[in-house]
Amino acid sequence: MIKGTIAIVGRPNVGKSTFFNRLIGQRKSIVDDTPGVTRDRIYGEVDWLTQTYRVIDTGGIQIDEQPFAEEINMQVDIAIEEADVILFLVSAKEGVMSDDMAIAKKLVRSNKPVLLVVNKVDNEKLQMDAFEFYSLGLGDLFCISSVHGIGIGDVLDKVTEIMPPKNISSYDGMTSFCVIGRPNVGKSSLVNAILKEDRVIVSNIEGTTRDAIDTPFKYEGEEYIIIDTAGIRKKGKIYEDIEKYSILRALNAIDRSNVVLFLIDGSLGIREQDKHVAGLAHEAGKGVIIVYNKWDTVEKDDKTMQKITKEIRAHFLYLDYAPIVFVSALTGQKINQILPAIQQVHDNCTLRIQTNVLNDVILDAQMMNPAKPHNGKQLKIYYSSQVGVEPPTFVLFVNDPELLHFSYKRYIENKIREAFGFEGTPIRILARKKS
Ligand SMILES: Nc1nc2c(ncn2[C@@H]2O[C@H](COP(=O)(O)OP(=O)(O)OP(=O)(O)O)[C@@H](O)[C@H]2O)c(=O)[nH]1
Numbered sequence: 001m002i003k004g005t006i007a008i009v010g011r012p013n014v015g016k017s018t019f020f021n022r023l024i025g026q027r028k029s030i031v032d033d034t035p036g037v038t039r040d041r042i043y044g045e046v047d048w049l050t051q052t053y054r055v056i057d058t059g060g061i062q063i064d065e066q067p068f069a070e071e072i073n074m075q076v077d078i079a080i081e082e083a084d085v086i087l088f089l090v091s092a093k094e095g096v097m098s099d100d101m102a103i104a105k106k107l108v109r110s111n112k113p114v115l116l117v118v119n120k121v122d123n124e125k126l127q128m129d130a131f132e133f134y135s136l137g138l139g140d141l142f143c144i145s146s147v148h149g150i151g152i153g154d155v156l157d158k159v160t161e162i163m164p165p166k167n168i169s170s171y172d173g174m175t176s177f178c179v180i181g182r183p184n185v186g187k188s189s190l191v192n193a194i195l196k197e198d199r200v201i202v203s204n205i206e207g208t209t210r211d212a213i214d215t216p217f218k219y220e221g222e223e224y225i226i227i228d229t230a231g232i233r234k235k236g237k238i239y240e241d242i243e244k245y246s247i248l249r250a251l252n253a254i255d256r257s258n259v260v261l262f263l264i265d266g267s268l269g270i271r272e273q274d275k276h277v278a279g280l281a282h283e284a285g286k287g288v289i290i291v292y293n294k295w296d297t298v299e300k301d302d303k304t305m306q307k308i309t310k311e312i313r314a315h316f317l318y319l320d321y322a323p324i325v326f327v328s329a330l331t332g333q334k335i336n337q338i339l340p341a342i343q344q345v346h347d348n349c350t351l352r353i354q355t356n357v358l359n360d361v362i363l364d365a366q367m368m369n370p371a372k373p374h375n376g377k378q379l380k381i382y383y384s385s386q387v388g389v390e391p392p393t394f395v396l397f398v399n400d401p402e403l404l405h406f407s408y409k410r411y412i413e414n415k416i417r418e419a420f421g422f423e424g425t426p427i428r429i430l431a432r433k434k435s
């Protein structure tokens with residue numbers, strides 16, 4: 001689980017993206033395997049000791065035709081809004097610049113934990129030069145060289161030390177969910193339809209979901225909470241028009257949710273941008289429900305639903321576990337299917353399978369269809385056990401983890417799903433060598 005968000009800020013050319021890539025380095029290749037996810041990504045994850053943090057490179061958030069000072073200003077605003085800890089990057093090669101001072105001033109006022117990180121300290125001489133950054137008034141400094149990978153661990157140690165604890169436990173016992181989707185798919189309308197009262201402003205102008213907060217409510221004895229995805233409050237429309245920023249907002253909401261509703265606009269059908277959104281939902285390891293909205297606008301006969309289901313499956317192969325519901329937020333058609341679906345999916349996300357029952361299924365699967373030998377070596381699964389929930393995570397104890405190939409893992413996953421359901425939740429399967 002993500003334990004907090006780190007944002008990198010700094011003026012251009014101090015080495016933010018080099019540092020960012022260094023942080024997310026070893027995980028990048030895994031994440032980039034998800035199809036449809038933006039390649040020039042500005043967010044990633046870093047594992048440090050036992051924790052996982054989200055990292056944002058604000059340097060990648062740009063607005064067209066904005067004066068340069070405006071742009072940095074916005075990047076710092078976004079970091080202050082989104083991050084739990086801010087890493088302020090400066091460069092020992094260039095020394096203190098006026099833009100550094102402007103950023104420092106803003107950060108000091110923000111009351112967020114800030115670490116001053118002096119980059120490009122490639123040698124000892126530059127280390128001496130770094131001292132001038134004490135003049136920025138941000139306290140201790142961390143000298144690093146992103147290119148050479150020096151000093152990064154000390155920064156992450158400090159991040160771990162000062163990261164404020166996440167206050168997610170207040171939502172214990174409730175099912176939290178968020179609604180994500182391209183602009184204008186009907187997110188606010190759906191929230192309103194679920195709540196049956198106008199707590200969220202609805203309008204047909206793109207990017208108008210604002211000023212909402214997490215909304216708890218009760219339905220048939222169960223407690224739910226809708227996690228808000230609104231943009232920076234009252235900072236103006238410009239922020240909400242930035243696609244990369246809306247992705248960050250969605251990530252933040254997804255982190256805090258048990259279940260994600262991924263909305264598609266039925267009046268337009270599946271669009272390219274939907275793939276980015278779907279990728280976010282899938283990567284997070286949360287429960288996912290695909291909601292095909294504006295069903296009222298679709299001309300249909302008795303085959304339409306089947307046809308669209310096929311289309312959705314073909315476009316979002318990696319979300320094959322997610323149930324699909326067809327609704328109209330406007331007319332209220334089939335809206336009553338949503339909360340039961342959320343509840344069911346959340347139950348599946350937290351389902352625990354008894355070890356002996358699980359082992360029966362896995363051993364049967366293995367007997368029916370043993371793994372194909374690889375270089376003359378045959379995979380053997382001795383036993384397995386479920387080690388986690390949200391998402392359900394299984395460890396297979398095997399003779400050699402290298403022998404567990406993607407297709408066989410897929411086969412085992414399908415057998416687990418056949419036996420236990422798990423609709424709506426991704427499943428993780430890991431292989432360990434039996435000791
Ligand atoms: N010597 C040295 N050069 C570095 C180091 N880190 C980054 N650089 C170089 O500094 C230049 C700028 O690096 P970037 O990572 O693109 O900087 P940035 O802050 O992301 O720049 P913008 O994208 O303009 O915001 C590149 O030529 C890097 O190779 C370092 O630790 N030492």
Ligand SMILES: Nc1nc2c(ncn2[C@@H]2O[C@H](COP(=O)(O)OP(=O)(O)OP(=O)(O)O)[C@@H](O)[C@H]2O)c(=O)[nH]1
Pocket residue numbers: 181182183184185186187188189190202203204205206207208209293294295296297327328329330331
């Ligand atoms: N016909 C029809 N129109 C809908 C439905 N749901 C939403 N709309 C309309 O679609 C438009 C956008 O709805 P919103 O709920 O504001 O969409 P949103 O996704 O929150 O939009 P942003 O805040 O821009 O991201 C409004 O004009 C809604 O009335 C639906 O089920 N059927």
